[in-house]
Structure formats: C-alpha cells, structure tokens
Amino acid sequence: MNAPVSMGPRPRHLLDFQDWTPERLKAILDNADTMLQVLDRPVKKVPALQGLTVCNAFFENSTRTRTSFELAARRMSADVLTFAAGSSSVSKGESLRDTMEVVTSYKVDAYIVRHHASGAAHLVARYSGKPVINAGDGRRAHPTQALLDAYTIRQEYGSLEGKKVAIIGDVRHSRVARSNAELLPKLGAQVVLCGPATLLPADLAGLNGVTLTTDPREAVRGAHAVMALRLQRERMQGGFLGSLQEYAHTYQVNEALMQHAESGAIVLHPGPMNRDLEISTDAADGPRSRILKQVENGQAIRMSVLYHLLVGRE
Amino acid sequence: MTITITNIKRLGSDALTSVTVENGVIKGWNLPEQGQVIDGQGGTVAPALIEPHAHLREPGQTEKEDLASGLAAAAAGGYGTVVSMPNTSPVVDDPATVRALIEKAAGLGFARLKPAAALTRGQKGDELAELTYLKEAGAAMFTDDGRTNENARTLRLGLETAASLGMVISVHAEDASLRADGVMNEGAVSEALGLPGNPAAAEAARVARDIEIVAGLAAQGRPARLHIQHLSTARALDLVRAAKAQGLPVTCEVCPHHLTLTDEALRSFDAIYKVAPPLRTQADADHLLEGLRDGSVDCLATDHAPHTRAEKERDLLDAPSGIAYIELAFPLMYTRFADTLGLERIVDLMTAAPARVLGWPAPTLDAGAPADLVVLDLTTPREVNPAEFRSKAKFTPWAGQTLRGWPTLTVVNGQVAYQRT
Numbered sequence: 001m002n003a004p005v006s007m008g009p010r011p012r013h014l015l016d017f018q019d020w021t022p023e024r025l026k027a028i029l030d031n032a033d034t035m036l037q038v039l040d041r042p043v044k045k046v047p048a049l050q051g052l053t054v055c056n057a058f059f060e061n062s063t064r065t066r067t068s069f070e071l072a073a074r075r076m077s078a079d080v081l082t083f084a085a086g087s088s089s090v091s092k093g094e095s096l097r098d099t100m101e102v103v104t105s106y107k108v109d110a111y112i113v114r115h116h117a118s119g120a121a122h123l124v125a126r127y128s129g130k131p132v133i134n135a136g137d138g139r140r141a142h143p144t145q146a147l148l149d150a151y152t153i154r155q156e157y158g159s160l161e162g163k164k165v166a167i168i169g170d171v172r173h174s175r176v177a178r179s180n181a182e183l184l185p186k187l188g189a190q191v192v193l194c195g196p197a198t199l200l201p202a203d204l205a206g207l208n209g210v211t212l213t214t215d216p217r218e219a220v221r222g223a224h225a226v227m228a229l230r231l232q233r234e235r236m237q238g239g240f241l242g243s244l245q246e247y248a249h250t251y252q253v254n255e256a257l258m259q260h261a262e263s264g265a266i267v268l269h270p271g272p273m274n275r276d277l278e279i280s281t282d283a284a285d286g287p288r289s290r291i292l293k294q295v296e297n298g299q300a301i302r303m304s305v306l307y308h309l310l311v312g313r314e
Numbered sequence: 315m316t317i318t319i320t321n322i323k324r325l326g327s328d329a330l331t332s333v334t335v336e337n338g339v340i341k342g343w344n345l346p347e348q349g350q351v352i353d354g355q356g357g358t359v360a361p362a363l364i365e366p367h368a369h370l371r372e373p374g375q376t377e378k379e380d381l382a383s384g385l386a387a388a389a390a391g392g393y394g395t396v397v398s399m400p401n402t403s404p405v406v407d408d409p410a411t412v413r414a415l416i417e418k419a420a421g422l423g424f425a426r427l428k429p430a431a432a433l434t435r436g437q438k439g440d441e442l443a444e445l446t447y448l449k450e451a452g453a454a455m456f457t458d459d460g461r462t463n464e465n466a467r468t469l470r471l472g473l474e475t476a477a478s479l480g481m482v483i484s485v486h487a488e489d490a491s492l493r494a495d496g497v498m499n500e501g502a503v504s505e506a507l508g509l510p511g512n513p514a515a516a517e518a519a520r521v522a523r524d525i526e527i528v529a530g531l532a533a534q535g536r537p538a539r540l541h542i543q544h545l546s547t548a549r550a551l552d553l554v555r556a557a558k559a560q561g562l563p564v565t566c567e568v569c570p571h572h573l574t575l576t577d578e579a580l581r582s583f584d585a586i587y588k589v590a591p592p593l594r595t596q597a598d599a600d601h602l603l604e605g606l607r608d609g610s611v612d613c614l615a616t617d618h619a620p621h622t623r624a625e626k627e628r629d630l631l632d633a634p635s636g637i638a639y640i641e642l643a644f645p646l647m648y649t650r651f652a653d654t655l656g657l658e659r660i661v662d663l664m665t666a667a668p669a670r671v672l673g674w675p676a677p678t679l680d681a682g683a684p685a686d687l688v689v690l691d692l693t694t695p696r697e698v699n700p701a702e703f704r705s706k707a708k709f710t711p712w713a714g715q716t717l718r719g720w721p722t723l724t725v726v727n728g729q730v731a732y733q734r735t
Contacts, residue, residue, distance in 0.1 A: 097627040117629030118508040119583030138631065140508030178508050203505040 013125045013132045014305055016141040017182045025186060028304050029151050035300035035307075038075065048311055049078035055108040056082045057100075057124065058135070059115040064271060065135050065145075068295070069112045072302035078310075081108060096120060100127040110310055113137070118175075131309045133302075139175050144305055145270055146179035148298040150187055152290050153225045155297070156266055161188035166219040166261070168253055169229030169278050172199040172240075176270045177229060185209025194219035195229075195251060198240040216251055220261040227268040228253035228279040244277055254280035258288060266290045315728060316341070316349025322689060324679060325360045325661060333359060335685035338728035342681045352733070354689050357722050360661045361677035362394025362425075362686035366567060366668040367459070367484070367543055367615035368640060370396070370427075372415070374403025379620040379638070379706050381415065385424035387618075387705035389732035391641040392721035393425045394686035397672070400432040401460030407432035407443040409451035416452050424731050425724075426686075428454035428672075433472045433483060439465045445475050454672055457484040459543060462520070464490055470527045473538035477531070482565075482673060484541040485524060487550065488591055492516035497630055499577040499592045507580060509630055512592050518549040525557045525564055532562055541671055542566040544617050546591040548601035555610045565612040565671045568602045570646050571637050575599075575711060585626045585633030586711055589619070606655060606663065613667035614660075616643045620707035638707035642698055644690070646712060648719030657692070689723040696720050 007027065011019040038046055054073040058066050066082070073080045083103060100111075100123075110131040113121040118138030125132040136142040154160055165184055171177045171193045181204065184191050191210045193200060205212045213219050220226050231247065241247050258265060267279070267288045275281050284291060320332040324343065334341040334348055341348075370384035379387075388396045398415070400406035406415070412429050419427030431453035435441045437460065445456060456476055463469045463485055476483045493516040498504050500511025521542060528540045545551055545566045557564045571589060576596050579587040587593060605611035619636025626633055639646070647660050655663075666676040677686060695716045700708040724732040 095624045095627045096629060098624070115629065117631040120629040122583045123627075123629060138508050139510075175508055178506075201505045201511075203500075203502040206502050207506075 010308075012309070014143050014309060015121050015125060015132060015134045016143055016179065017186060020186075022186045025147070025183065028147060028301070028308055029154060031304035031307060032151055032297065032300040035303040036297070038303070039296070039300060045075050045077060047077045048307055049073065049076040052109040052310060053079040053081055053107065054110045054112060054306070055103055056080060057103065057111050057113045058082070058084050059113070059120065060136070062114050062136065064295070065114060068298045069133075069135060069302050072299050072306060075299070076303055076306055078306070081106065096123055097127045100124050104128050104130065110306070133305060133309065136175055139173055139178065141179045141182070142175040143179050143183070144298070144302050145176050146183040147305070148294055148301040149180055149227065149268055149270070150183055151297050151301055152268060152294050153189070153266070155293070156290070157224060159188070160184060163189045163224040164192065164222050165189050165225045165227065166192045166194060166223040167227045167229060168194045168216055168219055168251055170199045170231050171195045171204065171229065172201055173232045174229050180227070181207050181210045192219045192223070196241060196247065216257055217260045220257055220265070223261045223265055225266050225268055226253055226258060226261055227270070228283075230270065230272065231274055231278045233274070248277050252278060252280055253283050255282045255286065258283060268294060271295070317352060317725065317728070317730070318345070318347045318349060319352045319354045319359070319687075319689065319723065320347065321356055322354030323356070323358045325358055326658060330356070333679075333687070335687070335725060335728045338685055340679065340681050340683050340685050352723060352730075355691070355722065357689035357691050359679065359687055359689055361665045361679060362688045362724055362726060363392045363644060363664040364668040364677070365393045365396045365616060365618070365640060366613060366671060368396050368398055368618040369401070369620065369636065370398040371402060371620060373411070377622055377706075381419050381427065382422055382424070383704055383706045384618070384620070384640075385419055385422055385427060386732070387641050387703060388425035389724045389726065390704050390721065392644050392688035392690065392724055393640065394688070394724065394726045394731070395426045395428055397428045397430050397454045399457065399459045400430055401437055405432050405437045406430075407435055407437070407448075409444070409447040412448060412451035412453050423729060424726070426726055428452070430455045430457050430459070430484070432456070433458045433463075434468060437461045439463060439468060442468065442472055442475060445472070445479060445481070449479050449481055455482045455484055455541070457486075457543070459484065459486045462486050462488045462490045466523060466527065469524065470531070473527065473531060473540060474536060477536060477538035480673060482539040482541050482671065484543050486544070487517055487520040487524060487542050489516045489520045492519060496592070497588060498580050499594045501577060501595060503577045503580060507583070509580070514547040514549055514594065514598070517545070517547045517591055518553060521550040521553045525553060525562065528557070528562050528564055529560070537563050539563045539565070544569045544572065544591060544615065545602065545611065546572045546594050546598060548598045551601055551605045551610060555605070558610060567613050567615040567668075567671070568606060568611045569615055569617050570643050571639070571711075573599050573603055574646060574650055579711065580630070583630060585628060585630055586637065586709060588630055588633050588635050589617075589637050590635035603651070603654065606659075612671050614643070614647065614663045615668070616640050618705075620705055623709055626709065637711070638705050639710050639712065641703055641705060642710070642712060642717060644721060645717035645719040648692065649717040652719070685725055685728040687725040688721050691720050691722050692718060694718065694720070
C-alpha cells in the first residue's frame with residue numbers, strides 16, 4: 001500500500017493540508033474504504049502498528065475525538081498512551097516543550113495532539129521530533145475532521161469534483177470550517193462559508209475555491225452538502241450575536257432551508273450538536289442526515305491517517 | 315579620568331582623528347594622546363545612543379532581566395542612556411523607587427538609567443500618581459506603558475499636570491476593547507492561522523482619541539506633549555501626520571521590529587514574534603519607513619521586552635508579548651536601512667531625536683559636551699549570536715543573520731561602559 005512516487009514527498013505530520021498533495025489526500029480517502037471493511041469484520045483488528053506507541057496528548061477536553069483516535073490506534077494494534085492535560089504538569093505551569101520532552105522520553109512513536117491554542121500541534125511537531133497528527137488546535141485546524149467530512153460526501157456522490165459544500169454557522173471560531181475550506185477545494189469541491197457578519201471574517205475570502213456570504217439561502221442554493229457548525233456558546237459573551245434565538249431564526253440548518261439545496265443534498269454536523277439551535281431535530285435525524293455516518297467514517301479515516309504516517313517509514 | 319580614542323572617524327567625516335575625554339566631558343579632537351589610549355580601529359564615532367523605551371524588569375521580574383544585565387546589554391548595543399518602563403513588580407509609581415533605581419544603576423558602570431514613572435497609581439489608570447514628586451526624584455517621563463489608558467479623563471488630567479511640569483506623557487495607544495483577545499495582527503494571516511486578531515483600528519482609534527485630547531487642551535492655550543509609543547500601523551501614522559500638520563505637540567516612535575518583520579513571521583507559530591502592538595503587514599512597515607524618511611516619525615525605540623525562554627516557548631495564546639534586541643538595534647537598522655535613510659539620519663533617530671522627544675538637550679560631539687560616545691564598526695559583517703548577549707533573553711528572530719554596524723566601544727559619562735574584546 002506504499003504511495004507511488006508521483007504523489008510527491010510524504011509529509012511527516014498531519015498538522016494541516018499545506019504540504020499534502022490532492023493525490024495523497026485521495027489515497028487517505030481510498031485507504032479508508034479498506035479500514036471500513038476492517039471495522040465490519042467480527043475481529044476488528046489488524047496488526048499494522050504492532051509494536052508502536054501512539055500518544056494521545058489532549059491538552060483540551062474532548063471525549064469524541066479522543067475516543068475515535070484511541071480506537072483507531074488500537075484497531076491497528078498500536079499501544080496507546082493517553083495524556084490528559086488536566087491531570088498533568090501542564091496545569092502546574094510546565095511549558096509545552098518541557099512536557100513533550102518528558103513524554104518523548106517514554107519512547108513514543110507518534111502524537112495525536114488536541115490543544116486550545118492555534119499552532120500548538122506545530123510546536124509539538126517541532127519539539128517532539130515524531131510524527132504528529134493535529135486533533136484540533138484552537139481555531140486553526142482539525143484535519144481529520146475535514147477528511148472524514150470529505151469522505152462522507154465522497155461516499156454519497158462518488159467524487160468531490162464539482163460539488164458545492166455550504167458550511168453555516170460560527171465560522172470565526174471554527175477549526176472545522178478552516179480545515180474544510182483548505183481541504184475540499186484541493187479535492188475539487190467549491191466551499192461557501194456562511195454566518196452572521198460578526199462570525200464570518202472577511203479575510204477568509206482570500207482562500208482559493210472559497211466564497212463567503214451572510215445569506216444562508218444563497219449559501220445552500222445548489223449545494224450538495226450542508227454542514228451546520230456548532231455555535232460555540234462559550235464564546236458568545238463578546239456580543240457577537242443579539243441572541244441565540246435571533247441566530248437560529250436566520251441561520252439554523254433545517255428542512256425549510258434545505259429546500260433551497262440540491263434535491264438529494266445531505267446534512268453534516270461535526271458535533272456535538274446544539275439541537276434546535278444551529279440545527280433542527282428534523283434535519284439532524286431526518287433522511288438527509290449523515291451525522292452518525294460521519295462518526296463511523298471518522299474512525300476509518302483516522303486509521304488510514306495513522307497507516308499513512310507510520311507504516312513503511314524509517 | 316582621561317581617555318583618548320585614536321584611529322577613528324568623527325560622524326560625518328572620513329578623516330582619521332582622535333578624541334580625548336576627561337572628567338565626563340569631551341575635552342577635544344585631535345589632541346596629543348593623554349591618559350588611557352584606546353585604538354578605535356577605524357570606527358566611526360557618534361553620540362552614544364538613547365533608548366526611550368526599554369523594559370529592564372527590575373524590580374520584581376529579574377528572572378527576565380535586571381538592571382545589570384539590561385544596562386550591560388544596552389551599553390553593548392551602543393546606548394549611553396536608557397529610559398526604563400515602570401510596569402515592574404511593584405510598579406514604579408513612587409519617588410523612592412525612582413531614586414533607588416537611578417542610584418543602583420549609577421554604580422553599575424554600564425548605560426545610564428532614566429526611569430520613566432507610572433502616570434497612574436499602580437498603572438491602574440484611575441488615579442494620577444504623584445507626578446511632581448516623581449519628576450523631582452528623576453523620572454524621565456510618565457507612562458502607563460503595558461496598559462492602555464482606557465480612562466480618557468485621567469489621561470487628560472495627566473497631560474495637564476505633566477505640561478505644567480514640562481514633562482512628556484507617552485502612551486501605549488491601543489483601544490483594549492477593539493484589541494479584545496487579539497494576539498497578532500488581524501488580517502489574512504491571522505484568519506489563516508486561526509488566531510484571534512488585533513485590528514489596525516485598535517491603534518488608530520486610540521491615537522485619534524488621544525490627539526483629540528491634546529487638540530482640546532491646545533485650543534485652550536494649554537499645550538501638553540503627548541508621545542505615542544511603538545506606532546505599528548499606516549493609519550495611525552497618518553493621524554499623527556495630520557496632527558503635526560496642525561501644529562499639535564504630538565510625537566511618535568517606531569520600533570525596528572515593526573520595520574523589519576511582518577505578521578507573516580507568525581506562520582512559524584513561534585512566540586518569539588508575539589509583540590504588542592503586533593507585527594503588521596508589509597504595507598504598514600513600508601509606510602512607517604516612509605514616515606522615518608519624511609520626518610513624521612520622530613524617533614526609534616526598541617521596546618526591549620525580555621522574557622524567559624520558557625515563557626516564549628509557550629503557544630501563541632499563552633506566551634507573553636515582547637521581543638528583546640537592544641544589543642543589535644543599531645546594526646539591524648544600519649544593515650537594513652543605511653541605503654534608504656542614510657547613516658546620519660539613523661544616528662539622529664537614535665540619539666538627538668529621542669532627546670528632543672524627552673525634552674533633553676541634543677547630544678553633540680563638540681568639545682565641552684558630555685562624554686557619551688559610541689564607536690561603530692560600519693564595515694565588518696558579523697553574525698548575530700544570542701549566546702553572546704548580555705541580556706538574559708538569549709534568543710532573537712535575527713539569530714544567525716549577518717549584520718554590519720556593530721558598536722565596538724561605548725563610553726558613558728567619560729567611562730568605558732562596553733568594549734568589544
């Protein structure tokens with residue numbers, strides 16, 4: 001399963017998609033098909049990462065992503081060291097660099113990093129010298145989430161080429177939106193970012209293949225996939241919105257809004273959901289919803305990423 | 315004590331000469347050698363540099379820097395005088411602390427210290443400090459630098475009081491509510507990196523407010539001098555230009571790091587580039603350089619702000635703001651901008667210009683003037699090696715780069731404060 005040379009040099013880390021060619025990204029999606037088959041077997045385990053130790057370094061709380069990564073690593077037969085910042089020296093003021101150097105001395109082979117600060121995964125990559133998978137850093141990037149979103153859309157349509165994806169909600173604070181805006185155009189899709197003006201930074205319009213709008217109907221018109229972003233209520237103290245009700249009135253992804261999309265358009269959500277706020281229950285649970293599919297695909301994508309970064313490397 | 319420095323060029327001349335200093339003043343040029351003789355090795359002599367804005371962290375934060383390390387670093391950078399900022403722990407807001415700092419610094423034999431005192435008690439922004447007593451104790455100016463003077467009325471009262479004392483107030487001009495949680499320039503780079511941005515408008519809006527306060531006082535016949543620190547945006551500079559055109563007593567400084575680095579540097583996620591105000595765009599840097607050329611920027615300041623390495627190895631949200639490079643400010647300016655600004659303008663911006671802002675006599679090289687001198691080697695390229703820094707902050711964005719214009723000898727008050735070995 002080693003990647004052919006034409007894909008370009010294999011990146012050492014998955015921090016964002018900057019160093020990743022479309023061919024390599026497609027290879028990750030292709031491998032995820034195989035991983036899904038593994039997950040359908042009675043014994044859901046392959047020996048690919050036997051003998052390797054993966055550190056789940058979570059400096060920010062996350063149950064879903066941590067579980068997904070942990071299972072992915074275990075299903076590949078890796079040993080998993082879980083490192084939660086709340087119970088570590090980080091809370092005693094130890095610097096990120098010191099923390100990583102200590103963990104590295106445990107002879108860890110790769111890191112999965114979640115951190116509240118944008119760029120922290122890059123620092124871990126610099127300090128640890130081992131492959132790092134960014135499991136979400138600040139507002140910056142959440143590449144495996146974007147890959148699983150892309151995979152879920154591809155599963156539906158066979159390809160991302162020429163597809164329109166509308167991402168609606170708190171774009172300003174969303175690493176999911178940023179990663180999707182980076183990834184999907186590389187795979188041939190068009191991305192529309194949509195939200196209230198206060199949550200939609202104008203500078204994101206500079207990204208290739210990405211447009212911005214504050215009008216949700218315009219955003220979903222002709223869309224093949226519509227993703228609702230979690231409204232980060234903890235960030236709403238700063239006066240970004242008049243009220244949550246006002247937000248829901250205009251920007252909620254619901255069946256009425258979906259009527260403006262392509263007839264077979266699917267609904268996505270990175271979770272966890274604020275039901276009946278950014279997404280209505282009818283949209284979340286209805287026939288268009290692929291939200292649980294995203295979770296299932298997430299595990300396969302993460303297995304594929306681990307395989308790509310760790311197998312066959314010196 | 316008498317020193318003769320031989321084999322040197324006086325700034326503005328190519329002829330080799332010598333200078334003799336005695337009892338803290340320049341005795342004369344091209345005199346017979348007297349006292350200790352130092353070979354200037356063909357260097358160019360200028361007045362020792364004046365730093366109007368440095369953080370020396372004493373008292374209270376001496377793990378970052380202290381008077382000895384900071385003033386030794388300044389002397390190595392060619393500075394004869396340093397104005398230190400009062401945001402220490404405790405804040406420098408009482409006359410006894412000002413006196414104690416001056417006395418301690420005088421005994422060290424490096425650069426001379428002129429502490430700035432807080433404008434308000436504890437730099438809390440609400441109640442004025444005892445400005446009269448602080449001036450009498452030797453404070454160079456008043457500032458709440460590190461804080462942003464949110465209370466406009468207090469700033470106005472401070473300007474009125476300082477004006478009556480013949481003193482300048484300097485301000486960190488940044489609207490804290492607009493800055494919000496911004497850790498870098500707001501723009502395409504901050505959005506790409508997903509880091510909270512600090513908009514250029516935060517600086518411009520505050521500069522506009524403060525200029526209006528000065529304009530109001532001037533209209534009442536009470537001119538009060540306001541100095542705007544570390545200007546970083548084109549827009550704010552245009553506001554200062556307009557104020558100057560109206561004859562208002564407003565001055566401003568620019569830092570070399572805002573001229574030589576942009577927000578693109580943050581793509582490294584290295585907190586060494588986290589400064590306040592933040593690194594802006596190339597267009598801002600170009601505009602500031604133009605301001606130095608046309609005279610609308612009054613002087614240069616480094617805002618030398620040392621931190622420990624461990625603090626700077628944090629992520630960009632948690633790391634403190636500040637960059638420390640007082641030892642290489644002149645070589646940096648000379649290497650990058652000698653072609654644009656010329657040697658004499660750069661020297662002026664780092665000597666007479668800050669003196670003018672602070673209301674001090676302009677330094678000269680004439681016989682009878684105070685013997686604060688620097689010898690600059692304008693020709694030999696040398697690599698920036700942080701391990702050699704006198705400052706406790708032994709890291710810099712320019713590490714490994716080759717610069718010219720290094721100071722080889724700094725004389726303060728007629729004594730050798732630094733000599734390159």
